[in-house]
Amino acid sequence: MSHLIEMAGISKAFGGSVALRDVSLTLAPGTVHALMGENGAGKSTLMKILAGVHQPDSGEIFRAGRAVSFANPRAALAAGISTVFQELSLLPNMTIAENMFLGREPVGRLGGIDRRRMREETKGALARLGLTLDPDTLVSELSIAERQFVEIAHGIDADADVFILDEPTAALNAADVEVLNRHIRALREAGKAIVYISHRMDEIFAICDVVTVLKDGQRVGTRPLSEMAPASLIAMMVGRELEDLFPERGEGEGAAALSVSGLRLQMDSTPFSFTVRKGEIVGFAGLEGQGQQKALRALVGQFAPVEGTVSRRGETVRLPVPKESGVRRWQALGGAFVPEDRKDEGLFLGHSVGQNIVAALHAARPALKAAKRYGAVIAETMRRLNVKASGPSAAVGALSGGNQQKVLLGRYLATDADLLLIEEPTRGVDVGAKAEIYRILRDFAKAGGAVLLLSRETVELIGLCDRLYVIHGNTAVSEMRAAEATEHGILDAALSA
Amino acid sequence: MNFSSSTFGKLLTGRGSRQGLWLLPFAIALAMALWLAVTTSQFGQWSNLANLVAQGMPLLITAVGQMFVVLVGGLDLSIGSVVSFTTAILALDLPGYVTIPGVFLFAGLIGATNGYCITRLNVHPIVATLSMQYVVLGITRVLRPVSGGTVPEGVRWLVEGSLFGLPLPILWGIATLLVAWKLLYGSRYGLHLFAIGGGVAACSDDAARNFGIPASRNILLAYVICSLFAALAGVFLAGRIVSGDPNVGLLMELDAITAVAIGGTQLSGGVGSLHGTVIGVVVLALLSNGMNLLNVTPFVQTAVKGILLMAVVALQSRKKIGL
Amino acid sequence: QEVPLLEGVTVRAENNPTVEEGKYKKDAPWVIGMSSFGVNANTWTVQVAHEAQAAADRDKRITKFVLLDAGFDQKKQVADIEDLIAQKVDAIIVQPVTSTSANASIEKAIAAGIPVVLHTGRIESEAYTTEIQGGAEHFGKVMGDFLVKELGGKGNIWVLRGLAGHPEDANRYNGLKQSLEGTEIKIAAEEHGDWQYDKAKKVCETLYLNDPNVAGIWSSGADMTRACVDVFKQFGAAIPPISGEGNNGFFGQWIADGFKSVSSEYSPAQGAAGIRAAVALLEGKALHKHYDYNPPGWDLEKVKKYYRDDLSANVWWPSELSEEQLKEFYAKQ
């Protein structure tokens, strides 16, 4: 048997909705197997079944030829299957080292925990990913990208034969992705089987050997990637050719929708200014963690800069603004802010799609007024964003990652904001949906709105935006027209600053 | 240098650690002790300090136990009844080698029932343990309608005697803290409690389970531990009042929770420390002893206690809103 | 030369050793400590504290009177007495929370050479110096005897008890049991009203609606009698014979509504009696170990003499408070 894993005829339904129908998948040693498909196609569900999180309704799993079934993630790990889950699942109140070893802590003398060993091994695992984090740092203190790395380190450091990486790069930038890729290649050299889920085409072609495409819970096919080109892969996923991922750029430059001047993020950083005009999509580019997010969050009070002035609709606001009222103040000025971390900051996971969509609409009204129903708004938003859910009353927590992202975006598009601040507009969103979101944002701009966003995907910034600010060292080091920008040019601008 | 990210700032605000905000209450306890030592002549006397240890011991033991369930985001309101129940059993006309193992057995069962209802039957901790409080109190009232009986002489010695010149209550305290320390910090179990609590506080109850930690079993065990500590406190109290009493544990659960919270342990779970709990107990004990020594009239003692409590907790702001 | 402690207090006849003269004699000024089982338990306990304070204030030789409140908490009482010993007070007065919980610390006080006066609650140990005890059995029996007489020895009664687990409650109830022995009176219902108006009212309403036919009600006193009478009035029913105690509000009700009742006496001035006993010990006078406080019940005539329409419901009779203090504390609004 040359297969490490064979999944045969797997079906799974949640309540009434079928997530997987008779899906088969084989994993061979020394290959990186891409799993592709639109949001909600069933990729995560399939992998959760392999990882022991869910149990299949029917179908079998063979591990090196022998039928197995995993009652829980622990059992799967014991059988040599290690998983990096899509939704971040680290415990915020535990240190990196503790998270890495949770459930399998080394025991020292007298039954105590061998903390020194945990620390050393964690340090090693992090170092192999090029990280110099202190293993004793609490996870709650880490940025999302750092958490993602810890999660990856946790997953790939295990003593396993099969590694499942479910959108490991959603929160990573290009440089980080390269570090990860090196690692994955090393695992491949060592004869491991890797399942790699991502919505970023370039990564798939850079690292994977074979691709299996799922659509609506069914397997479309499995092909070697050497036979494929991006266009044909997309066609396989979407069921049609995708003419163009990015919509046409806007033309005119309107009046300033937002101008920020003298924004000094930290005591020792250089103040900088930027503007966003009506009809324009502007992006913050640059290496991860150089201040893009701080600048954006400063506008809504979620980061306290040293100083700065915001002009908007003829009003001038001095920064910093209070953390508590910042978001409301921003919304009162006709703005919207879409947070990056949809699980922890964005969505009401236990609430319905409808409730999530209208949350910001309610928030704009006085507390003691009668609440409106907004049935039409919900229907229209779900249609406009093409949200795949059984209906407005489906719980958001049960949607696939991409659909959750759409619901989140929908909440802010449903308000009559004319200025959107977006952190990661397409995190964990499939190509088809990406194209839809790009189109929606462009339409929004064409109708006189303005968008300011940041993204870890440079390609996205270049393709979607009109104008880019390259941020480095907590200040804007360069401004460029997106049409003329290149990945190389951006990196160059950032690093030569 | 940003204040809140400096080492001292972190210690003061409790950020970047899961020990909770214990430094301020520590400073308050210290200030109270110093003030009492300066303003009253009796405070520093050996006999008063020995009293203080003995007076604070039941609270210390119950608070330490309570901390285990608070760390996993729970609460145990039944411990006051368990304490009363323990004294009632000890005051039965039975030899100590029967009653003492007996009370721990019963307490373990009570804790296990609490834990079972909470983890397997999905009952809210407040409801489960409040029901248990009623049930155990009822049984205690049947066993011993009014206070009375005598506890075995040995139990009294355990509380009032001394060993190698050390009053035994001090040894009780040391033993309690050692056991708790070992459980919390010297074992995988303790680490898992923090992990489970962290998941509960982050509203993802399954987080710890995904790491392969048997969350239900660990939580159940936390309630057993809490109950066992309550029984231990009951044995201590029985030795102190030398009789059984159906009401002796009344409202002890609230004091224990208060002490735990003053020490910086967050009631939502996952954040807290053993030394914080000790500090919380010390603050409460000093408050009561100090007011007696300062001759504060009983008509204002309650108010002073409340205001001081309020001051201590008001200083302990956290990131989270709620419980 | 008997020391006068309180009207109605008598020296127990048998088994009554004396505290030898001069044993605790000490020169003034004195510091006297008192550990109350619960100053703020109800308006009666508040008045006990006031009576004690007033008595201490009247005696210029007492320079400091330290009153500590256990708040019905046995643990706290133990700690309170220990704290009083640590402060080296000259005498300690104890109102015990329970019959056993304070024993150990009382022994400690005696061992430290501090006399201990006990009142409003017995303990199982003999370690104290002297005690003034209103017999709770006697209290309950006065009420019980009244009912037996009124009912002619037969009929169904309700029993409204005080706080469950409290020795005073159990002992008063035992007194009732003594009265009922050999009669045909049956207890049809027995409930705890915690000596509080609201709980007692709830109980009485429920009992009444369950079965309104009752020949008499034994109420363990405090605010419960008033609650029960109010229930019968609310339903427009005749008020059966019911027992009560020396509360001004209850007196007013009794006088106005003219039902059959008896008032057991349990004066808050026992607080003052405790002070007098402590002073006598410090003066070096010989005291007996046991004093009983078993006064007869009050009838309507006596009640009318004490009742004060200008004072609020919360005064308890008989009182030693001065007219000014009564007015200051209890004047009706």
Add this chain to the structure above:
Amino acid sequence: MSALVNSTLFRRVSKVPPSYYLLVVLLVILFVARPQMLNANVLGVFVRQVVPLGILVLGQLLVMRVKSIDLSGGGVILLINYCISSGIFPGASLGFYVVLALATGLVIGLFNGVMVAKRRVSAVIVTLALSIVLIGFVQYLSSGKPPGDVPKIFAELFNTRFAGLPSPVVFWIALTALMALLLSQTVFGRFVTAVGESMPAAHFSGVPVERTVILAHTLAGLMAAIAALVQTASIAVGSVRVGLDLPILSVAATILGGVVFGRGEGGVWGPFFGVLCFAFLFVVMTMFGVGDAGKLVAQGLIILFAAIFYGLRADK
């Protein structure tokens, strides 16, 4: 067992807060044992006994929906009772006392809210501490002037009837309906739901999180003040002691009614019936002559079993 737990019927039944069927069970027992008691007059008297608790619960469920808790009700009731009964406001009218009580409750609730939402102090501890402060304050005041009589008008009002039912009961039902309207029909109700589910998500949706929590606590303070007025009217005399059990009972009734921290499946009527359960539990046990110890055991077991039945639902 698991077949039972998974059956659709069971699931549907278990969606219903425990208070509903517990109440039905109690009423059936009452009907079998004492059919004559099942009339509006008698039931009204029983229900009237728990009106203060019921009003307290209206506030409790509100703060529990925003993941907070209010244990200060005992202190509020004591303080307001003292203000009315001690005669420190000689000759004051009913209106004055009502305004005074509401203002007191408002200030206390606001204080709780600010401490919990702005200062971010643990709600359990801060409200408990405030309760201790208030009780201590009353004890201090009563050493100078013990509480006395409550103006007659309170008791008179308490004993009136409205549409054949005792007025306090009608008042409670009306107040509950108002609270139900507030939560289901207003923007504030949506805020409460949002904040209860996820505070960060609410914050980023523009919901004024702190203000919502503060308002919830303020309303809870108001409810406690109203409960205090009713309680005072029912005792008709001053008191220096209240049980701390009233706030804890209000938490239990709220949870029995299907409202837990953050979630409110039982709405407002679930806890309403939870309170009724407590009323009839007491009645049924008194009727059967269950003693004090037995009452405690039975009360504990019944609450527990109701909660277990509810907790067993498959979709946890």
